[in-house]
Amino acid sequence: MKVAYQDKRKIYDRTTGYCHICRKKLSFGNYGLIGQKGAWEIEHSNPKSLGGSDRFHNLYASCISCNRRKNNKSTLSVRREHGLSRAPLSNIKRKEVKKVNSIAGAIIGGVVGSVMGPWGAIVCSSIGAKMGYDRNPDIY
Ligand SMILES: [Zn+2]
DSSP states (O other): OOOOHHHHHHHHHHTTTBOTTTOOBOOGGGBTOTTSTTOEEEEESSOGGGTOOSSGGGEEEEEHHHHHHHTTSOHHHHHHHTTOOSOOOOHHHHHHHHHHHHHHHHHHHHHHHGGGOHHHHHHHHHHHHHHHHHSOTTOO
């Protein structure tokens, strides 16, 4: 499939460059290059053979092997083989989740730390915020 650079970019960024099936990191420059590290293709979530469209909402970045192995199976069934149910988040979504996680971490840390007095609350709150921020936003 011949794809314009902007379309590839948009589809790649949609999952922050992770395979939407197994979450392996893909290499943008290795599009369609079988055997290369992070080689990827555009995958039709709803297979073309089953009437899936070429429109953006149906297209995801995927490892070449994941794409070929998926064949006509549904996206949900192949993601489940990897214990996953959702596509990786886009960068924008990722930042939102990280913000929420760090606020939640700060609150939890503050409550836990308050048993050690005000300094405990401050120290634990910042530790909590950092832990929340560092948490993988794809696990929720
Ligand atoms: Zn994959």
